[in-house]
Amino acid sequence: MGALVGLGVGLGLLLVWSAFASPRAPRRTGRPAGRTTALLASAGLGAVSPTAFLAGSLSCGLLAAMVVQAATRTPPVAVVAGLGVGWLPATVVRARARRRQRELAEVWPEAIDNLASAVRAGMGLPEAVAALAMRGPVPLQPAFARFAADFSLSGRFGESLDRLKEHLADPVGDRVVEGLRVAREVGGGELGRLLRNLSAYLREDLRTRGELESRQAWTTNGARLAVAAPWIVLAVLCFQPEVIHRYASPQGSMVLLFGAVVCVVAYRLMMRIGRLPTERRILDAGEAPR
Numbered sequence: 498m499g500a501l502v503g504l505g506v507g508l509g510l511l512l513v514w515s516a517f518a519s520p521r522a523p524r525r526t527g528r529p530a531g532r533t534t535a536l537l538a539s540a541g542l543g544a545v546s547p548t549a550f551l552a553g554s555l556s557c558g559l560l561a562a563m564v565v566q567a568a569t570r571t572p573p574v575a576v577v578a579g580l581g582v583g584w585l586p587a588t589v590v591r592a593r594a595r596r597r598q599r600e601l602a603e604v605w606p607e608a609i610d611n612l613a614s615a616v617r618a619g620m621g622l623p624e625a626v627a628a629l630a631m632r633g634p635v636p637l638q639p640a641f642a643r644f645a646a647d648f649s650l651s652g653r654f655g656e657s658l659d660r661l662k663e664h665l666a667d668p669v670g671d672r673v674v675e676g677l678r679v680a681r682e683v684g685g686g687e688l689g690r691l692l693r694n695l696s697a698y699l700r701e702d703l704r705t706r707g708e709l710e711s712r713q714a715w716t717t718n719g720a721r722l723a724v725a726a727p728w729i730v731l732a733v734l735c736f737q738p739e740v741i742h743r744y745a746s747p748q749g750s751m752v753l754l755f756g757a758v759v760c761v762v763a764y765r766l767m768m769r770i771g772r773l774p775t776e777r778r779i780l781d782a783g784e785a786p787r
Contacts, residue, residue, distance in 0.1 A: 536587075538666035540594040550586070558583025569741050573750040574731065577757060581728065598667060602703055604634035605669045606696045613692035622681055622688070623654050640664050654681055668778050669699065713771055720767045724760050 533547040542550075562579025566572060611632050615625035627645035630638055643664060648657040655678060662674045676695065680688040734741050743749050 535666070536590055536594060538663070539598065540590045541597050541666075542590065542593075543664065543666065550590075554583050554586045557586060565735065569735050569738070571741050571745045573744050573753050574735065574741060577728075577731070577753055580757075600636055601665070601667050602669055602699070602706075604636050605673070606699045606703070608633045608637050609673065609692050609696040609699070613689050613696070616692070617689050622677065623648055623657075626677065637665075640670075666778075671778050717767070717771050720771075721764075724764045724767075727756060727760065 531547060533550060537543060537545050537547065537550060558579040561582035562575045565578040566575035569575065608629055611629060612625055615628055615632075616622065620628070626641065627648060630642035630645045633641055640661060644657050644661040647660055648654065651657060658674050658678055662671055665671075665674075673695070676688075676691060680691070744753055
């Protein structure tokens with residue numbers, strides 16, 4: 498009997514300890530995500546931590562600077578090369594985020610049509626959303642498969658929508674998720690009409706944006722080529738030691754510094770002038786815009 502009592506007490510203490518020691522779901526702090534975190538999420542790289550991304554970018558820059566220094570023996574050129582290569586991962590991730598957002602914008606109308614058809618057929622709202630894991634467009638299926646698994650485990654529609662919203666990291670997805678949340682809480686009698694109107698609006702917006710981007714593409718690509726041209730010439734000069742060593746002097750360093758500043762300012766100005774308006778993400782309750 499004493500052994501049985503001791504075993505029961507031990508199991509009880511083990512359960513109490515596990516309740517405090519088990520990992521808990523992270524609480525929503527009400528603070529907006531950092532810019533690097535938001536950029537990685539928009540690019541579909543939410544599993545990559547900002548620290549790892551910044552460390553990788555820094556490592557690439559240092560490696561490039563060491564290689565160029567070993568090849569040219571010109572520290573100013575090595576510094577410029579390191580800065581350029583170190584900034585390259587952020588540029589690639591931004592391009593990936595824009596491409597992903599454009600791909601999702603193209604398939605959201607189809608997903609909304611499927612959702613409206615399921616609701617009109619009498620399917621429950623959570624089941625209709627979960628069904629998009631198989632019936633929805635291919636780019637959206639992983640996110641809705643995760644929603645279906647999460648909802649089947651927790652049974653909490655609102656929290657599952659929050660995680661779906663974080664996983665998508667897409668402005669259009671935010672609008673759809675918030676519409677579904679409101680329809681669930683106050684009754685979705687007009688949900689079918691709301692979804693059809695949203696689908697028509699998204700198709701019109703996509704067509705208009707496509708026309709603007711096609712007209713803008715040749716201008717922005719030409720400006721990018723103009724900014725990159727001097728540095729391509731500098732990379733070619735690295736194969737001529739007697740020329741590239743001139744940049745090791747104070748005058749050469751000033752030329753490189755001035756050229757880098759002018760290129761950065763011109764590129765940022767070009768991107769701001771040619772930037773099309775983008776939708777801002779809908780913030781959760783308790784968050785504040787930056």
